[in-house]
Amino acid sequence: MAYRDLREFLELLETEKQLVRIKDEVMPEPDLSAIGRSAPNMDSAPAVFVENIKGYQNPVVLNVHGSWQNHALMLNMPKDTPVKDQFFRLKELWDKYPIKPVFVNKKDAPVKEVIIENDINLFDVLPLFRINEFDAGFYLSKALIVSRDPNRPDSYDEQNCGTYRIQVKGKDTVAIQPLPFHDAAIHLRNAEEKNERLPIAICLGNDPVLSFMASTPIAYVQSEYDFAGALKGAPIELTKAENSNLDIPARSEIILEGYIEPRVREIEGPFGEFPGSYSGARLQPIVKITKITHRKNPIFENLYLGMPWTEIDYLMALNTSIPLYDQIKRDFPEVEAVNAMYTHGIGAIVSTKSRFGGYGKAVAMRLLSTPHGMSYTKIVIIVDEFVDPFNLEQVMWALTTRVRPDKDVFRVPYAPGMPLDPSSEPAGMHTKLVIDATTPVAPDFGRECELLGTPIGVEKWSEILRDLRKEGGNK
Amino acid sequence: MKCPRCESKFVNVMVKSPVGDVWEVYLCDTCKFTWRSTEGENITDPEQYDKRFKLNPEEFEKLGHIPPIPPLTKNK
Ligand SMILES: [Zn+2]
Numbered sequence: 001m002a003y004r005d006l007r008e009f010l011e012l013l014e015t016e017k018q019l020v021r022i023k024d025e026v027m028p029e030p031d032l033s034a035i036g037r038s039a040p041n042m043d044s045a046p047a048v049f050v051e052n053i054k055g056y057q058n059p060v061v062l063n064v065h066g067s068w069q070n071h072a073l074m075l076n077m078p079k080d081t082p083v084k085d086q087f088f089r090l091k092e093l094w095d096k097y098p099i100k101p102v103f104v105n106k107k108d109a110p111v112k113e114v115i116i117e118n119d120i121n122l123f124d125v126l127p128l129f130r131i132n133e134f135d136a137g138f139y140l141s142k143a144l145i146v147s148r149d150p151n152r153p154d155s156y157d158e159q160n161c162g163t164y165r166i167q168v169k170g171k172d173t174v175a176i177q178p179l180p181f182h183d184a185a186i187h188l189r190n191a192e193e194k195n196e197r198l199p200i201a202i203c204l205g206n207d208p209v210l211s212f213m214a215s216t217p218i219a220y221v222q223s224e225y226d227f228a229g230a231l232k233g234a235p236i237e238l239t240k241a242e243n244s245n246l247d248i249p250a251r252s253e254i255i256l257e258g259y260i261e262p263r264v265r266e267i268e269g270p271f272g273e274f275p276g277s278y279s280g281a282r283l284q285p286i287v288k289i290t291k292i293t294h295r296k297n298p299i300f301e302n303l304y305l306g307m308p309w310t311e312i313d314y315l316m317a318l319n320t321s322i323p324l325y326d327q328i329k330r331d332f333p334e335v336e337a338v339n340a341m342y343t344h345g346i347g348a349i350v351s352t353k354s355r356f357g358g359y360g361k362a363v364a365m366r367l368l369s370t371p372h373g374m375s376y377t378k379i380v381i382i383v384d385e386f387v388d389p390f391n392l393e394q395v396m397w398a399l400t401t402r403v404r405p406d407k408d409v410f411r412v413p414y415a416p417g418m419p420l421d422p423s424s425e426p427a428g429m430h431t432k433l434v435i436d437a438t439t440p441v442a443p444d445f446g447r448e449c450e451l452l453g454t455p456i457g458v459e460k461w462s463e464i465l466r467d468l469r470k471e472g473g474n475k
Numbered sequence: 476m477k478c479p480r481c482e483s484k485f486v487n488v489m490v491k492s493p494v495g496d497v498w499e500v501y502l503c504d505t506c507k508f509t510w511r512s513t514e515g516e517n518i519t520d521p522e523q524y525d526k527r528f529k530l531n532p533e534e535f536e537k538l539g540h541i542p543p544i545p546p547l548t549k550n551k
Pocket of ligand 1: 478
């Protein structure tokens, strides 16, 4: 692998001209939010390393995952790799699961270089800031949070690493949002039934594949660390936490160790979320931070999220698409690729060869009965196998030349929906829309039409033109 | 000083800037809102804080629990 941790990945981004540095002093508000919003709006968007923030000691890095170029570099591919090729590469790596981690001694783990146990003050280490105007406070939006099942404390496989939003509420106190269907909520329930504290570790500034896996919906008994190893083709380095039996990345920038107070809920939110709207205030658990360990000169990594597309949309794009592809491909081998990267899969595009007339509609119904598609996916578009579902120009071509609205469009009224979709009414129910944009095959029929081909020599000339541009246009 | 969001008077200095004496962060004990002294008046001034995001502490009890608190198991 070309990098072992966040620092080495940032070096790689800088070499590839995918990282910019801001050296002038900036204000925590409104500058950091504005920088995080501006970066993903750029073509070939870079990560932004902010060195000097008024009142704080340490730097912050934003938009590490926020472009397809950075995403390709995470997968060790050339930065101009098309999204569809990244999808297939990811699928290939996915099938290498599991690659088990290696454990390093605490004394050799970079994240233990500095240990703080007295007078904990998160602001001494983290340059905290408000992400969106009406957020309730300062949030950690890109943390990897580790917990174990208190009923099975020795089970490595049931240990979970997930990303949950964290609101800072004191020098040593934060709030956490484990939604009932997420794995950490199972751990918390088992601890709260016994009125016990649940130890957790909040890991910040990680190897980019760890951030990627922490936001991927995998099965309860699968290990995010073993998947991250598969994506890297090499084991992740782990070490033990100071105050608990938790396994934490040895090369993180910063670890906040602590515990969730059992049977306590306190007001949290609102917070600007990925559909581009605020999610409201609720009563949620509290975490007491009892220890901070960090590397020397630690880098705080956080992300801006808001009106799509922002960094989080790149982070959740292919890790939502791959499991759906896996599940549909089992029964429909003609399926070529699945793009479920719009608003976390609320919109999905599938490319498939049609075995017989009406096949596209059957593929759509299969997608709408997968665990994720059943509730999340509201709009499904099916295109031919030669259409790249990640290329919206091609998808629009298919919609404009392959859809007869009188027979290719249908709705499923009042089906399971996704409550964070502000159009679901009542929240959690919606009507599905299916658009079959495939070419009719027998026994269905369409008007005769012949597709245009490509001129002979296109491949050769594409390469020549690309090389000429690399050399500066043959000046 | 009053909380810009719920207008409670129970507000405290949570932290001062670790480097230099350049800002303070305040915490509302009632609604747990936090804000920095250097933020704009759209955030710091109770009069100017957007009405759509104001909170009434009397309604907190009615808010949902995420996740719900389970019953205690008896034998443990
Ligand atoms: Zn308040």
